[in-house]
Amino acid sequence: MAKTSQKRYEQIKRFENDLSQCMKCGFCTFWCPVYQEEHIESSVARGKNMMIRGLLAGELDYTKEYAERLNQCTLCMACTTNCPAKANIPNVIVAARADAVKARGLKFPYNIVYRWLLPRRRLFGWVVRFASWFQGIFLPRTEGSIRHLSMFLSALGKGRNIPQIAPRFLRQMVPVVNKPPKGVETKMRVGYFSGCMTDFVLPELGKHIIDFLNRNGVEVIVPKEQGCCGAPVFLGAGDFDTGRKMADTNVKAFEGLDYVISDCATCTSALKDYAKFLADTRQRKRAYAKFAEKVKDISEFLVDVLKLPPSAYQPSAEVKGKKVTWHDPCHLSRHLGITAQPRQIIKSIPDIEYLEMPNADRCCGMAGTFSIYYYDLSKQIADKKVAAIKSTGADIVVSSCPGCEIQLIDSLLRNKLPVKVMHIMELIK
């Protein structure tokens, strides 16, 4: 009996310290974007943590309601950052999702999408392409993009503004090796992790980043073997087994490179999280930890590693004379502590005006799978972000996470606010 229960809570047990750290003060209620909409105790970190304690104590079980409450979290980490005891409840929630998947299994259609489709990059690409043919028929074409197929399917029924699939994917546009142009000295050689979004929807952004790095003396390798980062699979759905396969694929794809650059905050954070959640052997632990050190967000890489001078950041034609505000993706600010670098880049760009929005690091409510399960709640959280953007009077809201960008595009359109959404690298010529 003892042994089975150990197995039943295998992942939660690994984060027992976080689980017991909560002293139930309830301060997280003030910071939790979900609680701020629902005002119900099971929305917030304290409530979820106590629910998981209840499970371990045998008072609760793996029910539908239990899974529901676990999923109702954006993993934005605002609770942990502001917790007097620094209890990392999102860790416990991810672990509990994994144990729940082991105990309950994944439900259709997520089992197909997560277990079968996302790990097969080429096939996934074809399915996305196939889906894009229908996009024009069923939905008005809008700007922006879709992040995961599951999201696309779900959004079909809910009227979300979905961006278009690109006519050519990034992997079809660029070679594996991208060398600096003639006359530019090669200072460094890095890998580029393209992420599903940049690959399938924003290949121009990927191309632009590779060109920018080339011009600044960086040789860029784009391994064809790389796949999805796995965030929706192991962080969102708690499918650690599939997540591990995806992690192994990506770690192997970037072997021998000093840096792995990503333009997506969620991907960056997920790639670094392999070691924390997916390392089941000593070997994997070592490999994942080493990999995590190599992974860099694009703005972090430009500012801290490449140390480009301010003059390297020249505005692209369409942003000249515009007012720009920055939205901190949760995965960049609280998960990775990167807040100064993107601001430094934006402020270096001449001919634009930078405006800081209130609560710039508040979650936009996207959170991948979360916004599929709880689109209405996700919209309510986003509306607060829209109000913050509006208060700045900015023409452009900039971020560094395609997930956030989809959410911002959808929410701004819904609120009829004529503000353009851009990736930070799109500001730069």
Next chain:
Amino acid sequence: MLEKKVISQLRKILGKDAVLTSKEDLNAYSYDGTTTWAHMPDVVVLPTTVEQVSQILKLADENKVPVTPRGAGTNVSGGSIPIKGGIVLCTTKMNKILDINKTNLTATVEPGVVLQDFNIALAKQGLFYPPDPQSFLGCTVGGTIAENAGGPYCVKYGVTKQYVLGLEVVLANGYIMKLGGVTVKNRTGYELMMLFTGSEGTLGVITKITLRLLPMPPAQKTMMAVFDDMAAGGQAVSNIMASGVVPAKIEFVDNFVLCRIEEMMPMGLPVEAQALLLIMADGSPAAVEAEAKQIVDILKKSGAKEVKVAKDDAEAAKYWKMRSAGFAATFGAAKTVLAEDVAVPRDKLAEFIDKLGEISERTGFFISYLGHAGDGNLHPAIFTDVSKKEEFERAQAAMGEIFEAALSLGGVLSGEHGIGLEKQRFLKKAMDPVALNLMIKIKGILDPNHILNPGKIWEEERV
């Protein structure tokens, strides 16, 4: 177990979504901010109007179902634990600020407004509501009334009860009663409002609150002083108060917390120092300047090893942040931390601190303490582990000794947290038996079926 028909009637009153019955949701309303108390309710209701509250109570009264009123559940007395099951009536969805009147210096709010949201709204208009329980990020205004909460500011500005001008209360039988008004002066009969302020949800459900406000003090200054000897720190507090200055806050931190602060934010604090005082003066710029000078003088004369004055608001904010971080460090220091809330007369503070030292030595438990020294309110904390039964029981006995020591110096059982479940076993010793009996009789008049937060404040067998 609750009858099915009661739940279906609750659904009729509130709609399906505002009645929670899943085990997962009930579990989430089984605890509060205390360490060990927990009990599952049978149902949780989230009303949005006073009429709903009235109908809920009427239904509960007719069926003799216990009702535990609850705000955000941040209290640390066991007060919002549904110890007898039944209904948890949660006010977090009644969260509108109804009125802020700058001329009258009053505000009217629903009970579920979070104190920090209220403070932010007031600050935008240059207004100030002093009671500042340190759970302000989570706690609801209704909860602070029911608990008559206090905090650091109370040394100068008083506790919650000094600010309540009017209440709307739903009685156990569902009657919606109005008390007080919006005027600062009101001499109409008994002070019935005070009966409900601090009633811990045992007499009625508070559904609307009118509060007195102050203009935001235009200036403030924060000072920090370090002492070699704990009792000397306590004496310095008494000296300041006796000198005719009333600082806005005087907080006391012991060596344990001081060391944690220095670890987290190295600022050259002498880690061998036994006590640290954080003091704030506020008011008009000229008055603040003069008071700060006087306070620094007294601190030095009282034997402070080092006195620092924050050079600007940013540095002052850093000192105060450090104080709350230190408080958190105390809670992270052991598996279980038993923290209490005794208050002693200010001139007995040094003597009380000595007694705590003796208790620590005799029982072998490490006792850390910090608190609102300016009003004699300390939070001694014993580090223990609830899973070690024998040790935990000894820790609870040691806490009993701390209560005894405070009472013997003319102190009280609870400065600002309330009695709830946590301290009821000491109540008999702390209250005149006739007064206690009167309290129980009042409860009997207002709530003859004992449906409102039953099992709280006094021990059951007396009922």
